[in-house]
Each structure stands twice: as C-alpha cells, then as structure tokens.
Amino acid sequence: MTLLRLILLRILTTAITLFGVAVIVFVVIRVVPGNPIAMMLPPGATDADIARLQAQYGFDKSIFEQFIIWLGGVMQGDFGTSISLRQPVSMLVLGRLPATLELSIFALVIAVIIGGMMALTGTRYRDTKTEGAIDVTAGMALSVPDFLWGLVLILLFGVLWPVFHISGRISPSLNIDFTTNFYVFESLLRLRFDVWLDLLSHMFMPALALAIPLAAIIAQLLKQSLKETMHLDYVTLARTKGYGEHHVITREALPNAILPTLTLVGVQFTFLIGGTVIIERLFSYEGLGNMAIDAVINRDLPLIQGIVILFALLFTLVNLAVDMLYVVLNPRLRHA
Amino acid sequence: MTLSRRSLLKSSAAAATFAVVGLPSFAQAIDELVIAYNVNLPSWDPTVGLSAVNPTIQGFYQSVFDLFIPQNTDLSFGSGIITDYGWNDDRSAIWMDVREGVSWHNGDPLTAEDVAWSLTRAGNPDSGNPIQFIWGKVNNIQTDGNRVTADMPEYEPTFFKWMSFLTGYVMPKKYYEEVGAEGFEAAPVGTGPYMVEKFERNAFVRLKANENYWGGAPEFKTVTIKFVTDAASRVAEVESGNSHVTLEVPYEEFDRLKAKDGIDGVAAPISDIGMIFLNDIEVMTDPNVRMAAAHAIDKSLIIERLLSGYGVPIDTLQTPDYVAYDDSIKVPYDPEKSKELLAASGYGPDNPVKFKIQTTKGFKPKDYEMVQAIVGLWRRVGIEAEIEVYEIAKHFELRAADQLAPAAFYNWGNSVGDPTTSTGFAMFGPSPHSVWDGEDTFNAILPLWGEADEAKRIEGWKAVDKRIAENAEVIPLLQYVQPILHTDAVKVTPHRSGALLPHLMTRA
Numbered sequence: 001m002t003l004l005r006l007i008l009l010r011i012l013t014t015a016i017t018l019f020g021v022a023v024i025v026f027v028v029i030r031v032v033p034g035n036p037i038a039m040m041l042p043p044g045a046t047d048a049d050i051a052r053l054q055a056q057y058g059f060d061k062s063i064f065e066q067f068i069i070w071l072g073g074v075m076q077g078d079f080g081t082s083i084s085l086r087q088p089v090s091m092l093v094l095g096r097l098p099a100t101l102e103l104s105i106f107a108l109v110i111a112v113i114i115g116g117m118m119a120l121t122g123t124r125y126r127d128t129k130t131e132g133a134i135d136v137t138a139g140m141a142l143s144v145p146d147f148l149w150g151l152v153l154i155l156l157f158g159v160l161w162p163v164f165h166i167s168g169r170i171s172p173s174l175n176i177d178f179t180t181n182f183y184v185f186e187s188l189l190r191l192r193f194d195v196w197l198d199l200l201s202h203m204f205m206p207a208l209a210l211a212i213p214l215a216a217i218i219a220q221l222l223k224q225s226l227k228e229t230m231h232l233d234y235v236t237l238a239r240t241k242g243y244g245e246h247h248v249i250t251r252e253a254l255p256n257a258i259l260p261t262l263t264l265v266g267v268q269f270t271f272l273i274g275g276t277v278i279i280e281r282l283f284s285y286e287g288l289g290n291m292a293i294d295a296v297i298n299r300d301l302p303l304i305q306g307i308v309i310l311f312a313l314l315f316t317l318v319n320l321a322v323d324m325l326y327v328v329l330n331p332r333l334r335h336a
Numbered sequence: 337m338t339l340s341r342r343s344l345l346k347s348s349a350a351a352a353t354f355a356v357v358g359l360p361s362f363a364q365a366i367d368e369l370v371i372a373y374n375v376n377l378p379s380w381d382p383t384v385g386l387s388a389v390n391p392t393i394q395g396f397y398q399s400v401f402d403l404f405i406p407q408n409t410d411l412s413f414g415s416g417i418i419t420d421y422g423w424n425d426d427r428s429a430i431w432m433d434v435r436e437g438v439s440w441h442n443g444d445p446l447t448a449e450d451v452a453w454s455l456t457r458a459g460n461p462d463s464g465n466p467i468q469f470i471w472g473k474v475n476n477i478q479t480d481g482n483r484v485t486a487d488m489p490e491y492e493p494t495f496f497k498w499m500s501f502l503t504g505y506v507m508p509k510k511y512y513e514e515v516g517a518e519g520f521e522a523a524p525v526g527t528g529p530y531m532v533e534k535f536e537r538n539a540f541v542r543l544k545a546n547e548n549y550w551g552g553a554p555e556f557k558t559v560t561i562k563f564v565t566d567a568a569s570r571v572a573e574v575e576s577g578n579s580h581v582t583l584e585v586p587y588e589e590f591d592r593l594k595a596k597d598g599i600d601g602v603a604a605p606i607s608d609i610g611m612i613f614l615n616d617i618e619v620m621t622d623p624n625v626r627m628a629a630a631h632a633i634d635k636s637l638i639i640e641r642l643l644s645g646y647g648v649p650i651d652t653l654q655t656p657d658y659v660a661y662d663d664s665i666k667v668p669y670d671p672e673k674s675k676e677l678l679a680a681s682g683y684g685p686d687n688p689v690k691f692k693i694q695t696t697k698g699f700k701p702k703d704y705e706m707v708q709a710i711v712g713l714w715r716r717v718g719i720e721a722e723i724e725v726y727e728i729a730k731h732f733e734l735r736a737a738d739q740l741a742p743a744a745f746y747n748w749g750n751s752v753g754d755p756t757t758s759t760g761f762a763m764f765g766p767s768p769h770s771v772w773d774g775e776d777t778f779n780a781i782l783p784l785w786g787e788a789d790e791a792k793r794i795e796g797w798k799a800v801d802k803r804i805a806e807n808a809e810v811i812p813l814l815q816y817v818q819p820i821l822h823t824d825a826v827k828v829t830p831h832r833s834g835a836l837l838p839h840l841m842t843r844a
Contacts, residue, residue: 033726033727033729033730033733033734034727034729034730034732034733035729035732035733035736036386036729037736038729038732038733038735038736038737038768039386039729039732039733040385040386040389040466041466041732041736041768041769045469045768046469049469050736050768052461083385083386084378084379084385084386084387085378085379085537086378086379086381086384086385086517086521087521096538151568154568154569154572155572158572158576158578159572159575159576162576162577162578165578166564166569166572166573166576166578167372167562167564167569167573167578168539168540168562169536169539170536170539172534172536172539172540172542172560172562173368173542173560281565281566282566282568282569283566283569284538284539284562284563284564284565284566284569286536286537286538286539290538290565291538293565294376294378294538297728297729298378298386298729299729
C-alpha cells in the first residue's frame with residue numbers, strides 16, 4: 001500500500017514538474033535573443049515576407065496563445081514540427097532517445113564496475129598505500145570534466161593507439177534492418193555480434209568519458225560507507241566466525257553499505273544523461289544531446305521544447321525508479 | 337583481492353580480442369572514400385526551409401542534385417542541365433535549353449517539364465522556398481521540346497546567376513508528385529554525380545556513384561560523409577586514418593598535420609569574407625570616426641598573426657574572384673591618418689571616442705580574437721571599443737531589426753559573386769540584412785537593381801563600392817581561406833564556393 005501511494009504521489013508530482021518545466025522552457029526560449037525567423041530571412045525579404053513567415057510558424061501570436069496551442073497539441077501527442085528538420089518533433093526525439101539511453105546505461109555500467117572495484121580494493125587494503133593511490137586516482141578523475149576525458153581518450157585510443165572509433169554510433173558499411181533504435185539490445189537478440197561489437201567499439205570512448213567522474217564518486221562514497229560498516233558488530237561477528245576478509249566485505253558489509261551509493265547513483269545518473277549533450281557532440285554520436293545542440297544553434301523552438309520535456313521526463317522517471325528500488329532494498333521502508 | 341598472473345593474462349586477451357574485432361577499417365587502397373564533414377545535413381530538399389539557404393551544406397546538395405546552371409571551381413558559370421540561356425531583345429522574357437539524355441537516379445528521363453516545374457514550384461509563395469522573391473519574377477513558364485521559356489515582367493539581371501546559387505536546383509517532377517515531400521525526404525532522387533544509398537540523420541550519409549552522370553561518372557564509387565561537428569574530432573579522424581578528407585580545422589592543426597607523412601593539405605581562398613558592419617547610429621554618424629576606425633586596422637598583421645597567414649585582406653565587399661572587384665579601391669592601414677581624423681572630431685588617445693562592437697566567439701576561425709586585436713589597434717589611435725559577445729542567432733535578429741551595435745563583426749558568403757548579393761544586400765537600407773540607412777548610398781544603389789546594360793551595371797556597383805570605401809560605411813576585413821586536410825592517396829580539388837565536392841576528388 002505504501003509503495004502504491006508513493007507511486008501515485010510521484011506520478012502526480014511528475015506531472016506538475018513537467019508542466020512547470022514546459023512553461024519555463026516555452027517562455028524562456030521565446031524571451032532570449034535569437035529569433036528563428038530572422039535566421040531564415042532571404043536577402044530580399046520584405047515586411048510582408050517576414051509577417052508571412054511569422055504567421056506560418058505561429059510566432060505572430062502572443063506567447064500565451066502559442067503555449068495554449070502547443071499544449072493542446074501535446075495533449076494529443078503532437079509536439080509540433082521541427083523548424084530546421086521539418087519532421088514531427090515526437091518522431092525525432094523518440095528516434096534519438098534509444099541511442100542516448102544505451103550510451104548512458106553503458107556508461108553507468110562502466111562507472112559502477114570501475115567505481116565498485118576501486119571501493120572494494122580500497123576497503124580491502126584500507127590504511128595502506130593502495131588506498132592512498134585509489135584516493136588520489138579518484139580525486140584526479142573527479143577534478144577533470146568529462147569532455148576533457150573525452151579529448152584524452154580520443155588522443156589515446158583514437159590517434160596514438162587507434163583501436164576504437166572516434167565518431168558516430170555505427171559503421172556506415174554495416175547493413176542493419178532493425179525494427180527499433182535500441183541497436184545494442186536488438187543486435188544481441190538477433191545474434192548479430194558483428195553489429196554488437198561495432199556498436200560497443202563506437203560507444204566505448206564516449207561511455208568511458210562519461211563514466212570516469214561518476215566512477216570516482218562511486219568509489220569514494222562506497223569505500224567510505226564500507227569502511228564505516230566494517231566497524232559494526234555484525235561484521236565483527238562474521239570475522240569471529242572465521243570468514244575471510246573477501247567474504248566479510250562482499251557478503252556481509254556490502255549489502256548494507258551499498259544503499260547510500262544506490263541513491264547517489266540514481267541522482268548522478270540523471271547528471272550523466274545531461275552530460276551526454278557535450279560528449280555526444282564531441283564524438284558525433286547520434287543521440288538526443290547532439291540533436292539538442294543543433295536545435296539551440298538553429299533556434300528550433302519546437303525541437304528544443306520537445307528535447308527538454310523528454311529530458312525532464314527521463315530525470316523524474318530515473319528518480320522515481322531509484323526511490324522504488326530503495327524501498328524494495330530497504331526493509332525498514334518496505335514495512336513502514 | 338589479488339591480481340594473479342592468470343587473471344592478468346585473461347584480461348589482456350579479452351582486451352586484445354575486443355580491440356581487434358572492434359578495430360576501425362583503416363584505408364589501405366581506398367575503395368570507399370570517407371569524408372569527415374563539419375556540419376550536419378538537416379534536410380534533403382534543397383529548395384525549401386532553413387537548410388536550403390545554409391551555404392555550408394550546399395556541397396551535399398550539389399553531390400546529389402544538379403544546379404540549373406553549374407559553377408566551375410573558379411566560380412565561372414558552366415554548362416549543366418541548362419546548356420544555354422538568355423533573354424529576348426527587350427528583356428521581358430527568358431529562354432533556356434535543357435540538356436538531353438540526362439536521367440534521374442531512379443532511371444526516369446529528365447525533361448524540360450522537370451525544369452519548368454522546378455521553377456514554377458520555386459516561385460510559388462506557398463512552397464516555402466526562401467528565394468521565392470527571385471523565382472517569382474518569372475511567370476507563364478512554358479516548354480517546347482527541350483526549350484523552356486518564361487515571361488519576366490520586371491527585369492532581374494541576376495536571375496540566371498541565382499540559378500547557380502541557393503535553392504537553384506532541378507527537382508524531379510514525376511517522382512516528387514508520386515512520393516510527396518515526406519517520401520522525397522526519405523529517398524531523395526536527383527540527377528547529380530552521386531545517389532543517396534543510406535542516410536542516418538546527424539551521423540552519416542553514404543553515397544553511390546551515378547554511373548550515368550552526364551558529366552562523367554565520379555572516380556570514387558562509394559563515398560561516406562560522416563558528420564563530425566567538433567574540430568578536434570575531425571583532426572583525430574584524419575590523423576588516425578578513419579577519414580580520408582576533412583575541412584575547417586584550426587589553421588595551426590592544418591600546418592601541423594600536413595607536415596606529417598601520409599597527410600596532405602590544400603588551403604584555397606573561398607567566397608566567404610569577414611567584415612565589420614557599421615550601423616549609422618551614435619558616433620558612427622561621424623564620417624571621421626568611421627574612417628579612423630577603418631584606417632587603424634592592420635589587416636595583414638591580423639591575418640599573419642592570428643590566422644597563420646591564411647586569409648586575403650580586402651577593402652570592399654568584393655573578393656578578387658567577384659565580377660565587380662576593383663583593385664584600385666584601397667583603404668590602407670594608416671594609424672597617423674586615423675589620429676588626424678579623430679582629432680578633427682575632437683577625439684584622441686586622452687579623450688577616446690567610445691562605442692560598442694559585437695562579435696561571435698568561435699563561430700568563425702578566431703572571430704573573437706580578431707575583434708580583440710582590432711580593439712587593441714583602435715585603442716592606440718583613440719578609439720575605446722567595448723566588446724559584446726553574442727550568438728549568431730542574436731546577430732540575425734538584431735540585424736533584421738536594424739538594432740546592431742555601432743560596429744558588429746560578421747562573415748558574409750556570396751558564392752555567386754554578383755555585387756547585388758554582397759554590397760547590394762549588405763548596404764541597401766531596406767534589405768533586412770543591412771543596417772546602413774544613409775540616403776546617398778540608397779540612391780546610388782537603387783537604379784542598379786534593374787540596370788539592363790551589364791557593363792554599366794557592374795561599373796555602377798564599382799562606383800558604389802568606391803564611395804562606400806571612401807566614407808567607411810562598412811569595414812571589409814578579409815577573404816577566408818578554407819583548410820582541407822586529406823590523405824596523400826587522394827587528390828582534392830577545392831571549389832571557390834567553399835563546397836567540398838566528392839566528385840572533384842580523385843585517387844592521387
């Protein structure tokens with residue numbers, strides 16, 4: 001019952017949040033300088049031409065009227081048509097979403113693996129030089145932004161030791177006829193391992209660039225949490241029972257220590273998705289973030305609105321999922 | 337947790353396997369040409385919407401479609417789908433001969449009907465063609481065999497030049513009417529040297545050679561153009577061998593890479609120029625201030641120091657390739673003259689004239705740095721300019737509303753090379769792209785729009801450029817040079833328009 005109430009409450013707050021985001025984005029992008037009509041004016045445009053273009057895109061109406069019209073469309077699943085790409089916004093953003101999600105999930109997996117390994121190793125060798133080295137590594141990883149990691153990776157694995165693809169999502173020479181845009185998952189289902197490896201080879205560098213700072217955060221928090229847990233009585237009891245250090249850390253301490261890390265990973269995952277905007281641009285990865293930059297440059301207002309709403313929806317859904325998972329994993333909350 | 341030798345070997349083997357399987361296909365003998373392009377292609381219809389007037393993507397369009405009249409690499413006009421053209425005696429009608437034996441990519445024959453339909457569609461205000469104001473100047477478009485005729489009630493001297501410029505593409509009547517706009521977007525059909533095989537928006541386009549191309553089949557049978565918008569990534573693409581050709585890389589990187597084995601480079605001037613718009617408001621209504629600002633800029637020094645020498649100083653809005661270029665018009669670097677001019681208006685280093693200059697940052701190579709250098713040069717003579725950085729979208733908005741600052745840096749493209757599309761649109765007050773409202777310039781330009789005598793028209797524009805330079809109503813700075821990097825296994829022929837055209841590339 002608690003879980004159901006929580007879900008209903010979160011759905012309600014999600015709807016309110018999305019409406020608020022929609023209002024803010026709609027107003028802000030119309031108030032900031034940079035009129036899309038001015039960008040498409042032909043050299044000999046007259047006042048009548050300008051008025052015709054404004055009417056064609058609905059910019060001749062007040063912001064409030066434009067918002068009501070847009071909201072009416074959204075209620076029916078119509079997010080408008082992109083000015084620069086001349087395609088339905090919903091089709092464009094939903095078409096790109098899988099690429100960004102796959103990249104983000106891959107980055108998250110890498111971050112959890114690297115961060116988790118660092119935390120476990122640091123805990124195992126606590127108060128030694130190994131822990132010091134891990135702390136220094138995590139500090140360095142955290143102090144460099146993801147796009148700089150991207151440039152370093154391009155130099156290392158794209159130029160000096162060119163083993164991974166520098167740009168794109170998939171090699172143009174590969175013929176794929178997939179039904180979804182979740183290429184990684186679908187290639188596995190179809191047993192197209194050539195495609196799968198090619199996708200991973202394209203995703204590795206952008207995903208690693210996104211993952212490095214998050215891995216450092218996970219390493220620091222999880223190690224701290226593990227070290228605190230290692231002093232608790234039940235862990236001492238496990239030791240007295242004769243369990244080895246490896247068993248004590250991974251089987252006894254980790255399940256309790258992981259809860260705060262899980263919450264953090266959820267929050268950081270939303271930041272990671274936000275980070276794809278720059279990283280996708282750097283690696284010419286055909287995701288939502290890359291499209292967002294083009295939309296902003298072209299002042300493609302309907303597309304900007306669609307992308308921001310989708311990002312907001314993603315953020316709230318991820319947070320909701322984390323909350324749910326926390327309830328499931330934490331017995332005290334589950335039985336409250 | 338310990339790292340054993342066995343686990344280390346396992347990890348290394350796994351990494352090596354992954355690396356080898358995922359290894360990019362580096363070119364040995366080039367079967368498939370790969371180009372890392374600096375911009376995305378938003379839309380395939382080259383005649384409608386925002387992208388149709390984007391000069392940076394015309395190379396894509398010219399690979400798949402044919403312009404009515406093609407331009408040679410030096411911007412001269414060639415013979416293409418329209419082989420011959422002209423006006424009648426009183427210049428109230430035009431005629432065009434359409435090339436015979438040309439096929440669309442789907443095998444349909446190209447006919448004069450296609451040309452007539454393309455012109456009619458372009459001139460329809462509801463078509464969404466941004467250059468409708470030109471195409472709409474003809475009506476009663478008729479075909480007779482391979483000849484197309486049309487009435488032109490109001491003489492437009494640049495009409496045929498526009499046929500080599502933005503939106504001047506021949507479109508397939510039958511196919512377009514069959515599939516509609518959406519179908520055309522999904523599977524574009526042209527008559528150009530390449531056919532679209534595969535298009536992933538924001539990722540790449542894969543082209544197949546049109547073996548029946550009327551101008552001869554291109555040498556590379558398959559071309560992949562990857563959209564790599566980040567300059568550092570483009571450099572890495574070529575340096576790693578993932579791409580064979582790229583363009584618009586920083587000049588320093590261009591010099592570094594072309595010195596490496598296996599990589600070559602070509603840097604040629606293109607039709608884009610850098611300039612400073614002067615808005616005749618505030619202190620810019622004083623000709624002494626404007627002229628002082630113009631004479632205080634050492635263009636050669638800026639090109640040498642900031643652009644590694646890649647640029648051509650200019651003193652009018654015409655580059656040396658343009659038909660109305662006049663090399664006798666000079667605005668020399670003369671800081672002493674600037675000081676004298678400012679002194680005549682009561683200004684000097686102790687009492688500087690103050691105004692704002694707007695610029696983009698990173699939109700064009702070293703744009704902000706150039707403006708910084710100019711502001712430094714101005715300071716020496718008694719001009720104190722405050723720099724405001726803005727986005728290009730804001731520039732367009734302010735320019736259309738005639739609200740630019742007294743000085744504003746911008747770049748202007750004019751691959752057709754006619755003075756109307758440079759000085760004309762930039763300096764004629766009523767144009768949405770001009771912020772100069774001076775009546776004298778307006779009156780000087782007005783009769784040139786419809787001047788039927790071509791020699792007189794060009795001389796008229798030269799005279800306009802001369803008086804604009806003498807009064808410093810705009811400050812032209814430089815003609816840009818486009819850096820193209822390529823593997824030495826490919827020969828690249830640059831086009832003055834700035835379009836990177838794969839059908840002009842051959843094996844070295």
